[in-house]
Amino acid sequence: MAGIANSFKNSSDIHLWLIEHRNDAPNRFLSEPELARKQAIRREAKRHVFSLSRSALRQILATYLGLDPQEVPIAVMPNGKPFLSSEKSDIYFNLSHTGGLTLVGVASGRQIGVDVEKLDPRRPWQKIAKRFYSEQEIAFLEGGKMEDFFQLWTLKEAILKVRGEGLSRPLRDFSFSLDQPFPQKITDRGMSFLISPLHTGGNYSAAVAVEKSDDATFTVKKWPNFDPLA
């Protein structure tokens, strides 16, 4: 990746990288612990997605840090959220993968959470909503669209992932109104966040949440091409 350098022009910049899952994607940058994780994944398809996602993540972060991909110091918090363990950098990241696509979010000086889901009409989405969503969201989805169900899902996961809480916290703890403008400000347990859906193109729903409710400019780009999609 020599010659490519990514940086933030403003602290409000948030970069969202889309990585299409291709069979020929490089998967050679993994650390020893990542290789061990990869070997432990039973299903070949999942192993491939883990590997190409981590490789792309390392290549992307390397361009911000000015390091080789293998040198990017990725560590894991006790709650499972990966982070950069370098004291010299204020770069934060998060990653999500679904059938055919990986999303990597990168921010400066603030925590970030991202989620992407492939739209799947076979999912019993009304049943899932009744079980996990808030009363207002269930009412909103009555006679509604599958796309709205997935959009709400990704917003909920993005907010859980910015906090590092994962699915240890009930999804109905956060309730979103899709008929209100985004980005929306959220205050939760003494912290504030900004959250927004993302337009990735294709058959996907995606969202990003960042710590602090100050301004944020979300730019979606393709990896390894650099054309902004918007």
Ligand SMILES: CC(C)(COP(=O)(O)OP(=O)(O)OC[C@H]1O[C@@H](n2cnc3c(N)ncnc32)[C@H](O)[C@@H]1OP(=O)(O)O)[C@@H](O)C(=O)NCCC(=O)NCCS
């Ligand atoms: C994090 C979580 C919500 C991901 O959900 P998902 O839709 O299956 O998967 P996604 O593709 O969106 O995200 C997976 C990625 O999120 C990141 N991630 C893992 N744990 C995370 C957390 N707690 N917070 C934020 N991001 C996390 C990882 O990069 C992971 O990718 P990887 O496994 O390839 O490294 C889910 O895995 C989860 O809840 N895990 C349990 C976390 C937990 O409760 N830990 C408690 C330990 S005490």
